[in-house]
Amino acid sequence: MPHDKGYAVHQQIIDLLNKHHARYRVVEHDAVGKCEAVSAIRKTALGQGAKALVCHVKGNGMHQHVLAIIAADKQADLNQLAVSLGGRKASLASPAEVDTLTGCEFGAIPPFSFHPALKLVADPLLFERFDEIAFNAGLLTHSIIMDTQDYLRITAPTLIDFHRA
Numbered sequence: 001m002p003h004d005k006g007y008a009v010h011q012q013i014i015d016l017l018n019k020h021h022a023r024y025r026v027v028e029h030d031a032v033g034k035c036e037a038v039s040a041i042r043k044t045a046l047g048q049g050a051k052a053l054v055c056h057v058k059g060n061g062m063h064q065h066v067l068a069i070i071a072a073d074k075q076a077d078l079n080q081l082a083v084s085l086g087g088r089k090a091s092l093a094s095p096a097e098v099d100t101l102t103g104c105e106f107g108a109i110p111p112f113s114f115h116p117a118l119k120l121v122a123d124p125l126l127f128e129r130f131d132e133i134a135f136n137a138g139l140l141t142h143s144i145i146m147d148t149q150d151y152l153r154i155t156a157p158t159l160i161d162f163h164r165a
Contacts, residue, residue, distance in 0.1 A: 006104040006105060006108050006138035008103060008138075009103050009110065009112075009114065009137075009138030010138035012114060013110055013112055013137050013138060014026070014137075016154065017144075017146065017150075020150070022146055022147060023146065024144050024145065024147065025144070026143070026144055027041070027142070027143045027144075027145060028141060029042070029141060029142075029143065031140035031141050032140070035049050035051060038136065039072065042134050042143050042145060044132070044145060045130065046071075046073040047072065047074075047126075048071075048133055049071065049133075050069050050071070050072070050110075050126060050133045050135040051069070051070050051072045052068070052109040052110060052111050052135070053069075053070065053092060054066075054067055054068075054097065054101055054118070055091065055092055055093060056090065056092075057087040057090045058087055058089055059088020060087055062086055062088075064085065064119055065093060065101055065117055065119065066081070066090070066118070066119045066120075066121050067118050067120050067121065068081055068122075068123075068162065069111040069120070069121065069122040069157065070122070070123045070125075071123065071125055071163065074123070074163040074164065076162055076163065076164070077162050077163065077164045078091065078092075080161070080162045081121070081160060081162040084160045084162060085160070101117065101118045102115070102118070103138070107140055108137075108138055108140045110135050110136065110138055110144070111133070111135050111155070112155060120157040121157055121159075121160050122157035122158070123159075123162050123163050124159045124160075124161065125161070127148050127151075127152060130148060131147065131148055132145050132146060132147055133151055
């Protein structure tokens with residue numbers, strides 16, 4: 001497994017959670033590409049899934065990469081995200097940018113930023129409905145289900161409402 005893309009990120013998350021005495025569990029599963037399918041495998045609600053979007057916010061003198069975390073059952077309003085951060089527009093980052101900023105493949109990006117140029121932002125709705133959140137942890141074959149309050153305590157993301165109504 002150490003040769004798999006994302007393994008280092010997976011281990012970094014585990015080490016961070018252990019260091020901060022977080023309540024979590026790891027679920028190993030087949031690699032699946034859809035939020036609905038992985039939620040069924042994890043036996044979690046779709047809304048517990050922490051979907052991670054690597055975005056590029058520009059305008060008004062801003063040039064910022066953002067790791068935007070949103071509930072898997074919601075769609076992101078990237079314009080709302082950009083304006084809330086002081087920019088004019090936001091777009092999804094290119095595959096090369098995602099690789100450089102996260103070290104993970106699409107679908108396995110966790111809701112943790114380990115790159116200094118990647119600002120962590122989260123939609124608070126993700127944390128309001130469930131006591132636990134779930135996410136692919138750097139690998140398509142490994143998910144973490146963790147206590148919502150532990151996640152907020154450890155990561156301290158900037159909270160911005162950016163889900164579509």
